[in-house]
Amino acid sequence: MKKTIFDKIWDSHIVKEIADGPSVLYIDRHYIHEVTSPQAFTGLENRGLEVFRPNQTFATCDHNVPTINQHLPISDPTSRHPVEKLAENTKKHGITYFPLGDKRNGVVHIIGPELGLTTCGMTIVCGDSHTSTHGAFGNIAFGVGTSEVEMVLATQSLLQTKPKQMLIKVDGDLGKGVCAKDIILYIISKLGTSAGTGHFLEFAGSTIQSLSMEERMTICNMSIEMGAKGGLIAPDKITYKYLKERVYAPIGEAWEKSVQYWETLKSDVGADYDAVYQFKAEDIEPMITYGTNPGMGMAVTDRIPEDSNDNLSFIKALDYMGFTSGEEILGKKIDYVFLGSCTNGRIEDFRAFASIVKGRRKHPDVTVWLVPGSKQVESQLEKEGIGDILRTTGFEIRQPGCSACLAMNEDKIPSGKYCVSTSNRNFEGRQGPGARTLLAGPLVAAAAAINGVITDPREY
Amino acid sequence: MGFEKFTILKSGTINVPIENIDTDQIIPARFLKTTTREGFGKNLFYDWRYDNEGEMISSSELNNNKGEKILVAGRNFGCGSSREHAAWAIYDYGFRAVISSFFADIFKNNALNNGLLPVQVSDDFLNKIFKNPGSDIVINLPERSVTISLTGEREDFQINSYKQNCLINGFDDIDFLISGRQEIEIFENKRDRVL
Numbered sequence: 001m002k003k004t005i006f007d008k009i010w011d012s013h014i015v016k017e018i019a020d021g022p023s024v025l026y027i028d029r030h031y032i033h034e035v036t037s038p039q040a041f042t043g044l045e046n047r048g049l050e051v052f053r054p055n056q057t058f059a060t061c062d063h064n065v066p067t068i069n070q071h072l073p074i075s076d077p078t079s080r081h082p083v084e085k086l087a088e089n090t091k092k093h094g095i096t097y098f099p100l101g102d103k104r105n106g107v108v109h110i111i112g113p114e115l116g117l118t119t120c121g122m123t124i125v126c127g128d129s130h131t132s133t134h135g136a137f138g139n140i141a142f143g144v145g146t147s148e149v150e151m152v153l154a155t156q157s158l159l160q161t162k163p164k165q166m167l168i169k170v171d172g173d174l175g176k177g178v179c180a181k182d183i184i185l186y187i188i189s190k191l192g193t194s195a196g197t198g199h200f201l202e203f204a205g206s207t208i209q210s211l212s213m214e215e216r217m218t219i220c221n222m223s224i225e226m227g228a229k230g231g232l233i234a235p236d237k238i239t240y241k242y243l244k245e246r247v248y249a250p251i252g253e254a255w256e257k258s259v260q261y262w263e264t265l266k267s268d269v270g271a272d273y274d275a276v277y278q279f280k281a282e283d284i285e286p287m288i289t290y291g292t293n294p295g296m297g298m299a300v301t302d303r304i305p306e307d308s309n310d311n312l313s314f315i316k317a318l319d320y321m322g323f324t325s326g327e328e329i330l331g332k333k334i335d336y337v338f339l340g341s342c343t344n345g346r347i348e349d350f351r352a353f354a355s356i357v358k359g360r361r362k363h364p365d366v367t368v369w370l371v372p373g374s375k376q377v378e379s380q381l382e383k384e385g386i387g388d389i390l391r392t393t394g395f396e397i398r399q400p401g402c403s404a405c406l407a408m409n410e411d412k413i414p415s416g417k418y419c420v421s422t423s424n425r426n427f428e429g430r431q432g433p434g435a436r437t438l439l440a441g442p443l444v445a446a447a448a449a450i451n452g453v454i455t456d457p458r459e460y
Numbered sequence: 461m462g463f464e465k466f467t468i469l470k471s472g473t474i475n476v477p478i479e480n481i482d483t484d485q486i487i488p489a490r491f492l493k494t495t496t497r498e499g500f501g502k503n504l505f506y507d508w509r510y511d512n513e514g515e516m517i518s519s520s521e522l523n524n525n526k527g528e529k530i531l532v533a534g535r536n537f538g539c540g541s542s543r544e545h546a547a548w549a550i551y552d553y554g555f556r557a558v559i560s561s562f563f564a565d566i567f568k569n570n571a572l573n574n575g576l577l578p579v580q581v582s583d584d585f586l587n588k589i590f591k592n593p594g595s596d597i598v599i600n601l602p603e604r605s606v607t608i609s610l611t612g613e614r615e616d617f618q619i620n621s622y623k624q625n626c627l628i629n630g631f632d633d634i635d636f637l638i639s640g641r642q643e644i645e646i647f648e649n650k651r652d653r654v655l
């Protein structure tokens with residue numbers, strides 16, 4: 001039988017199947033952070049259990065952490081407490097933990113690949129929906145709830161029903177000023193936020209194959225924004241090149257053997273999908289969202305659409321954003337810009353941002369938070385001289401963490417203010433109560449940071 | 461782990477006819493800082509129930525709960541973040557079932573793992589419920605059916621037998637997996653993989 005890459009990985013991880021029920025799926029890699037793990041450890045301890053495979057779980061703190069003065073103790077006790085709990089739990093159970101300040105610390109979905117903990121053909125879970133990011137390397141990677149975190153700690157397995165499969169092909173050459181974020185915002189705007197529900201996505205086609213690993217991660221990261229369980233891209237030479245010599249990546253003979261296996265991770269020609277969509281790269285323009293879910297996106301040059309059927313949710317969204325149907329979004333004044341998150345907090349995103357602001361000045365009325373996704377990204381910025389470019393143009397770089405992506409720390413957008421954000425969610429209140437989020441890629445964000453209004457980055 | 465067994469539930473409903481209700485609405489991130497599972501109910505749908513000054517919005521149906529155990533919401537309920545706190549908050553508030561015409565995957569799993577039954581009905585049936593806001597609803601899990609008491613209209617829903625049994629008996633997946641640890645070890649030993 002012809003198999004997709006998903007089938008191949010899935011089949012090789014099934015411990016057993018239950019009649020009219022889920023399967024026991026073995027989990028290779030488990031990441032944990034401070035927000036969704038404490039209750040799982042408590043549950044485990046209440047049952048008197050040890051962690052089954054402590055070497056397969058890795059921990060970082062990212063959601064609650066401040067992005068300035070990380071050398072000081074976390075001042076907000078409600079944020080400090082979960083971070084301390086994580087330190088305590090990982091120590092007690094022999095789990096490797098990258099604490100604040102450690103050179104391997106950062107946002108969980110940035111550091112996994114960066115450290116080579118994420119390779120190819122794996123099953124990977126984390127109590128975090130954007131675990132889909134790791135699919136960029138050809139993995140079945142998906143977010144789970146805290147009960148499931150507990151299951152993995154207890155048994156290195158989960159009960160899972162095999163999802164349906166969807167192929168999304170993008171072919172052709174991207175236009176100037178169009179980046180990976182625009183591709184995924186475009187796809188979600190076309191298919192909607194629930195099109196992927198019950199499905200695992202495979203992204204393919206010449207456009208996808210030409211992308212760097214950073215860009216592929218941006219795409220897979222937002223699979224969940226379509227409601228999909230996850231999204232993956234078959235590994236290739238670009239993947240292996242990225243992984244080679246990463247701290248935890250296999251070396252020597254083990255590396256050769258791994259690559260041999262990874263080479264088999266491709267969908268067979270003629271393999272079956274439950275749904276197939278095709279897009280042309282030429283149709284994609286720099287994108288931005290105007291509403292309160294990631295599907296409410298459009299080209300920056302478009303007007304805010306009308307809703308045909310007086311949909312209550314649509315009216316509520318525009319009302320929240322302070323927008324009206326038919327308006328142009330170009331030229332709208334903005335108050336904040338956030339560059340960061342597991343969607344766009346990698347080195348390439350900072351390179352892209354810097355490419356636009358170089359030789360210009362930050363707009364005086366805009367507050368800009370540039371938050372690297374990890375310590376490694378932070379130090380790379382300095383190595384490449386990007387830090388200098390950003391500082392001389394009036395920007396300041398903060399320290400790594402999730403920051404304004406979900407505003408669990410101090411980095412909150414005030415009520416009613418507009419923020420062009422490179423993160424992944426524009427839900428009501430996501431960046432702080434009443435905050436108005438416009439999702440975009442790093443180029444649109446950079447152009448807005450310079451101009452103080454929504455700007456087409458192709459003008460630069 | 462201990463949630464109530466679920467067989468037949470008859471109750472009034474609280475209706476929120478809005479689509480794409482995400483888990484950030486269900487429980488905003490700033491309330492996720494406690495490290496236990498309890499007490500999230502008071503912050504359920506916080507930004508809909510309280511104004512900017514933290515004053516209770518008295519017109520919100522969610523602030524006038526008369527013991528309703530069923531939440532009815534528009535399509536694509538529970539999308540967004542994987543936070544299980546969303547399911548905990550709904551359960552802690554007092555709901556035992558959520559009816560919608562579509563659920564986000566992670567939310568559905570989280571709900572089932574906590575004894576909260578997600579009941580997926582057709583858009584048509586969902587509208588019928590919204591049109592009879594005062595009616596009790598009967599959810600019969602052994603029969604896999606949902607009925608609007610006032611009109612007698614009824615629809616069947618799907619759930620796999622494994623999950624159905626878990627809920628009826630108050631079991632969870634962890635108990636099941638732990639009982640199979642030995643098979644998991646055998647599986648590991650058979651594999652030829654570098655991790």
Ligand code: SF4
Nearest residue numbers: 130341342402405406
């Ligand atoms: S950066 Fe945002 S989306 Fe990514 S893990 Fe952190 S909070 Fe979640």
